[in-house]
Amino acid sequence: MTADQTTADQASAPPADLRRSPAAHLTEQMRAGDVDGPRGVRLREIPFAVQLGIRAEPGAPSGRAAAEAWGVGLPAGPRAGETVTGDPEGRHVIWISPDEFLAVEPSGLAGLIDVRGIEGALDGMPGQIVDLSGNRTILELTGPSARSVLEKGCHVDLHPRAFPAGAAASTLLGPVQAIVHRTREDVFRILPRASFADYTVRWLLDGMAEFAGEELIR
Amino acid sequence: MTSRRLGIDRSPGYGVDRDAEHSFTLDGEAHTGLSGDTVASAMVAAGELPCGPSLYLGRARGIMGAGVEEPNALLHVEPRSPGHAAESMLPATTVELVDGLRASWLQGLGRLDETPDGALYDHTRVHTDVLVVGAGPAGIAAASQAAASGARTMLLDEQPAPGGSLLSSRGERIESTDAVAWARRTVDDARTAAEFTYLPRTTAVGSYDANYVVAVENRTDHLPASERPGVSRQRVWHIRAAEVILAAGAHERPLMFADDDRPGIMLAEAVRTYLNRYAALAGEQIVVATTNDSVYSLLEDLAEAGAPPVAVVDSRPEATPRAAAVLEATGVRGIFDAVVTGSDGDGDAGRLTAVTVHRLDRDDVPVGSVETLSADLLAVSGGHSPVVHLHSQRQGGIAWDDVLAAFVPSAPVARQQTVGAMAGTWSLSRALRTGAEAGRRAAEACGFRAEGADSPSDSPQTRDPLADGPRADLDYGPVRALWLIGAPDAQDPAEWSTHFVDMQRDQTVADALRAVGAGMRSVEHVKRYTSISTANDQGRTSAVNTVGLLATVLGAGHPGQVGTTTYRAPYTPVPFAALAGRRRGELFEPARITNIHSWHADHGAVFEDVGQWKRPRYYPRTGEDMETAVLRECAAARGSVGFQDVSTLGKIEIRGTDTGRLLDRIYTGVFSKLRVGRGRYGLMCTPDGMIFDDGVTLRIADDRYLMTTTTGGAATVLDWLEEWHQTEWPELDVAFTSVTEQWSTVAVVGPKSREVISRIAPELDVSNEAFGFMAFRETTLRNGVPARICRVSFSGELAFEVNVANFCGLATWELIAEAGAPFDITPYGTEAMHVLRAEKGLIIVGQDTDGTVTPQDAGMGWAVSTTEDFIGRRSHSRPDTARQDRKHLVGVLPADGRTLLPEGAQLVGAQTPITPEEGPVPMLGHVTSSYRSAALGRPFGLAMVWDGRNRIGEVVRSPVDGRLVDVELTSPVHFDPEGTRRDG
Incomplete structure (x- = not known):
């Protein structure tokens, strides 16, 4: 990244203390809802991830240009068993549809990423790269009971054979459209649109409550 | 006792x-x-x-x-x-x-x-390789085989303990052990497999396409009452299974x-x-x-x-x-x-x-x-009826078996098997054998193979599972079914009024015969004529008996020629509370909120549901009712400055060299000639020429546009664009992305709005010469937040819309509130917004239009291109859409200057009698919007009226609260018709 770009980015990035993430007002409730132990499950928000919407076909020049600009190849899709590429803790790309992807960088380096520059990577080519950093937030559900909590509302088969770590899907969580991204065996990221974050957190906390008590023996 | x-x-x-x-x-x-x-x-x-x-x-x-x-x-x-x-x-x-x-x-x-049911109910959604319904001997044998193969296996059973019919038996032995102990042990063994789930007290109530089975689990009723936070009383399981094995047993008649x-x-x-x-x-x-x-x-x-x-x-x-x-x-x-x-x-x-x-x-x-x-x-x-409900719900065939005297599954459902008594297999050893075979087959169909593929029937030590049992392998022998057992004192079955067929409905053989006497032949008709098998037991003891007696009375060869009634879900009753699950109270429906929501709530906003969005409707001050608050909010916007959270408007970013061409076809107006840095209002029509959505679209670059849609239409319009692009015009170089939630947007409206904007955006020249109507500028706000500011107006006033990244919405709103304080800037809600736009005769799609209104009807011919082709254009020249006396959008003013017409009120001619004797009353049209106006000092409205534009000036009447009110038809533009206020 050149010095010029850095200056340009800093100019285009909002001051951090003026930002309010979609689930910020529920931080306390999320902390209170945490469950420890063998049936544990925890929920937190990963706010302000850089997110870019990409419309491009992976094999086409636009797809290659987008992948080069972001530094991560575009995933081949569920039929090829590849719905996420890159590093889930750093830059990665989630497959949405055959020509639609979400590039994500969750580590809070918003100010250091040249969003405008990447948006311009398709100059002279078809397709689209759009800043969507405000569009969705990331909720992270962690722990041995995370899958059971998600299953209360998620239609996707979350069994590790069908949805291993490194898989992602666009689906419904209860009545909310969301992207679910399993980053590790017991770590699920849920990406609802910002306006649905409040409901989604309440839905998940509600589903977590039973794991704080004793397990029902069948 | x-x-x-x-x-x-x-x-x-x-x-x-x-x-x-x-x-x-x-x-x-x-x-x-x-x-x-x-x-x-x-x-x-x-x-x-x-x-x-x-x-x-x-x-x-x-x-x-x-x-x-x-x-x-x-x-x-x-x-x-x-x-x-x-x-x-x-x-x-x-x-x-x-x-x-x-x-x-x-x-x-x-x-x-x-009283409301405060118990907790929830749902869960799981997938499995093999689903076995019924933990009787056949089901257990099936589940045990499937689980041993490593396949994901679920075993559902309505009873608290496994065994099914074995629980009713005594002295039965399987694999050299007591049969009930065998059932328990076999299920316990299977439970050591990681991928096995046994759900007792769980009834599969519905079976749907693609092996989607719904079951209800009773979780806590059998336990001592206790506080169990978050633990549901009943759980509805939504199960998607690759393979289903039904082992639901049989009921005695x-x-x-x-x-x-x-x-x-x-x-x-x-x-x-x-x-x-x-x-x-x-x-x-x-x-x-x-x-x-x-x-x-x-x-x-x-x-x-x-x-x-x-x-x-x-x-x-x-x-x-x-x-x-x-x-x-x-x-x-x-x-x-x-x-x-x-x-x-x-x-x-x-x-x-x-x-x-x-x-x-x-x-x-x-x-x-x-x-x-x-x-x-x-x-x-009286014989046994296999519980074929789940099989039949999937349209699996059933047929009468004369030897068994029972309806049994006769045609399979794809990727389903039926075993045990449900398949007419009464004998225990055959149930065990066919169950195990079904379990193995199902597992193999999912790509799993049991180690050694043994089963109770072919492993050496259990070759004959009943070998040391005290009994022969029992069947139910020949059956002599009896459907009409004569009464000692009455020869005619029509008089048999104490031969009860359906106990719960108190229906007898005489009642069934009365239905036949009335001409009913189909069992479906007899069922509805008599109500037999319509009670909450769903005719489990009466349905087949009714078929049998009908077959006898009608001289049918056997009950199969009469057929059965249709089996429908649910198999057993399900509480509505269980179906609702967690979708109650605050989880009933998602409330979509903007980044600025907390400010609205803190400032006493009364919210309105717009789709799933919570939007402030008005902000009452102490002692204010809605009418007073809205008049105040409107007066502020027209007199000084108001601001509104309009983040909910749909926003779609479109890129590609053909974007202008596409928009020319989607909108009724021309967008390909729009200059970069400018916006334009557009109307969309459906192919029948009727208004479908509207909004302002900005041209951000040669090949980039930002479209706004109505709040409720955002998703529909995106689908619309994709549909036309994908199905009709795939050759166009365009791509779409919804950016509704990428942006927080604040409308700043009123004569003082320019001063407010100049204070929050010091780098921007906000003069009318430098920043004209329908232009937009990129800038950085005083607090460092990058913003896109547009000069658009939905009120006729000088107005700006400030767009910032979603998460900066609240900070920006507060910045505007602070900058506007010297002008007593006033937050206003959707109600004031409606009044302000209606005073200017601006429509709301879906309120003033209803899918039967063309742009011309709405008086918006100015937004329709005469040169470009667009979706709906050809329909505008149809004789009916082209005629000049269709319903038109007009203004309405109650002549007394006081009456607020209800929205939806009908309008009739001044001389038209409205008594029932003179009816039907010819209607001229109806009121679509109606408000009190601070600017006009009186109530006013908009209406759709036949030939309305040619009736302007006419006085018509409207029934309001039992009296007729004179209403003057006017131009829809009630306020500032010359548009002098737009530029401040």
């Missing part, structure tokens, strides 16, 4: 814990039972068979079954915990006893508890004869269940009536328990080998070629005292002299 509870020496009591006693009350009286009892089994053990009387006729009835087939014994159960609701119409045979349970008998009719409904007449299998599972002897002077061999196991068990029956009345001409052997061993009298034709009872309680027995002739007609047998219990078996 006589205790009929048997000691361990007389009954295995598989289902009860003799050391754990529970107290409960029934109809206010104290009773006790054992852990594992149902309310019904506790009452049987107490020697009390009567339940509530019958629904319509008030006849004495008693417990007849031992499971979900029960038609008589229905309970009202009081709330189990504080805050829970009472429940009604629960079969006592399915209510597990817990200490402190309070219940009362019902007379066939429940009452809804009107009663016999239909005169007075067949007394307390003391019970299904033979139920008598056996009470005897062996609950250690409860249902009677002491027992007569058994049957059409098949199944009752001979009951005979053996009763004899072993020291309560041999008085006699067996068997319809078949002579004893089968099985019958003969049992009769000989037990010394019980067998009466063959015979039938029970009637019963006697005792007093009001009506408990059975005697049965009458006749011989049968070859045509099933009772003949000869009557014999009366004293009895306090008649155990009946």
Whole structure:
């Protein structure tokens, strides 16, 4: 990244203390809802991830240009068993549809990423790269009971054979459209649109409550 | 009260814990039972068979079954915990006893508890390789094989413990061990597999396409009442299975004869269940009536328990080998070629005292002299009906099997198997073998293979699972089904008004015959004419009997020629609260909120639901009602400055070299010639030429546009764009992304808005010359937040829209509030926005239009291109859309200057009489928007009126609160028609 770009980015990035993430007002409730132990499950928000919407076909020049600009190849899709590429803790790309992807960088380096520059990577080519950093937030559900909590509302088969770590899907969580991204065996990221974050957190906390008590023996 | 509870020496009591006693009350009286009892089994053990009387006729009835087939014994159960609701119409045979349970008998009719049900219900959605429904021997064998293969396997069973029919048996042995212990051990072994789930107390109620099965699990009712935060009382399971194995068992059919409904007449299998599972002897002077061999196991068990029956009345001409052997061993009298034709009872309680027995002739007609047998219990078996419901719900074929005298599955459902009694396999060894085979097949179909692929039937040590059992491999032998058992005193079945077919509906053979007499032939028609099998037991004991008697009456060769009624979900009743699950209260429906929401709430906003969005409707100050608040908010926007959160407007970013071309086709106006840095208002039509959505679209770069849509239309418009691009114009270089939620947007409106914007955006030249109407600029706000500011107006006032990244919405709103404070900047809601736009005659799509309004109708011909082709254009030249006297958008002013016309109010001609005698009243149109206006000082509105533009100036009338109000038709633009305020 050149010095010029850095200056340009800093100019285009909002001051951090003026930002309010979609689930910020529920931080306390999320902390209170945490469950420890063998049936544990925890929920937190990963706010302000850089997110870019990409419309491009992976094999086409636009797809290659987008992948080069972001530094991560575009995933081949569920039929090829590849719905996420890159590093889930750093830059990665989630497959949405055959020509639609979400590039994500969750580590809070918003100010250091040249969003405008990447948006311009398709100059002279078809397709689209759009800043969507405000569009969705990331909720992270962690722990041995995370899958059971998600299953209360998620239609996707979350069994590790069908949805291993490194898989992602666009689906419904209860009545909310969301992207679910399993980053590790017991770590699920849920990406609802910002306006649905409040409901989604309440839905998940509600589903977590039973794991704080004793397990029902069948 | 006589205790009929048997000691361990007389009954295995598989289902009860003799050391754990529970107290409960029934109809206010104290009773006790054992852990594992149902309310019904506790009452049987107490020697009390009567339940509530019958629904319509008030006849004495008693417990007849031992499971979900029960038609008589229905309970009202009081709330189990504080805050829970009472429940009604629960079969006592399915209510597990817990200490402190309070219940009362019902007379066939429940009452809804009107207090909210505070119990928790939830749903879960799981996928599995193999789903087995029913944990009887066949289901257990299937599940055990599937689980051993490593396939994901689920085993559902409605009972608290595995075993199914084995729980009702005694002395049965499988793999050299007691059969019930085998069931428990086999399920426990399977549970050690990581991928096996056993769900007791769980009923599969519905089976849908692609092996989607819905089940309801009872999770806590059987436990002592306790606080269990977050733990649901019932859970609805949504299961998607690659392979389904149905092992749902069979239900016994009663016999239909005169007075067949007394307390003391019970299904033979139920008598056996009470005897062996609950250690409860249902009677002491027992007569058994049957059409098949199944009752001979009951005979053996009763004899072993020291309560041999008085006699067996068997319809078949002579004893089968099985019958003969049992009769000989037990010394019980067998009466063959015979039938029970009637019963006697005792007093009001009506408990059975005697049965009458006749011989049968070859045509099933009772003949000869009557014999009366004293009895306090008649155990009946009219045959067995496989529980084909889930199979049939998937349109799986069923057919009548004359040998089994039962409807059995005849045509498979893809990726489903039926095994055990449900498939007409009565014998235990065959059930085990076919179950295991089904389990293996299902696992293999999912790509799994059991190690060694052994099963109870072919592993060396268990080659014959019943090898050391005391019994032969039993079947039910030949069946002599009896559908019409003559009455001793009436030859004509039309007079058989105490031959009850459907106990719960109090319907008799005479009622069914009346339906036939009225011309009904189809069982579906008879069902609806009589209501047979429409009660909440869904005809489990009556449906097939009705088919049988219809077949006899109509002279059909066999019941298969009559056919069955349709099986529909749910198999057993499901509480609505369970279906609702967690979708109640704050989780009922998502409330979409903007980044600025907390500010609105903190400032007392009253919210309005717009789609799923929560939008501030108005912000009342202390003492203000809605009308006052809205007038104040409007006055502020017209007099000084107001601001509104408009983040909810739909936003779609479109890129590609053909974007302008696409927009020219999507919108009625021209967008390809729009200059970069400018915006334009556009209307979209459907192909029929009617207005579909509207909004302002900005050109951000040569190949980039930002489209805004209505709040409610955002998703529909994106789909619309994709559909046209993908299906009609794939050659266009365009791409779309929804950016609705990428942006927070604040409208700053009013004569002082320019000053407010200049204060928050110091780098921006906001003069009209530098920043004209419909232009937009990129800038950085005073607080460092990057923003895009547009000059658009939905009020006729000088106005700006400030767009910032979503998460900077609140900070930006607060910045504007602070900058506007010197001008008393006023937050306003959707109601004031509606008033302001209506004063300018600006439509709201979906309020002033309804899918039948063209742009020309709405007076918006100015937004329609005369040169470019667009979706809907050709329809505008259809004779009907082109005529000049369609309904037009006009303004309306109540002549008295005071009356607020209701939205939706009809308009009629000034001279039109509106009395009913003169009707029908010709309508001129209706009011679409109506408000009080601060700017006009009076109420006003918009309306769609036939030939309205040519009637402007005319006075029409509208009925309001029972009187007729004069209404003047005007131009829709009520305020500032010259547009002098737009540029400040």
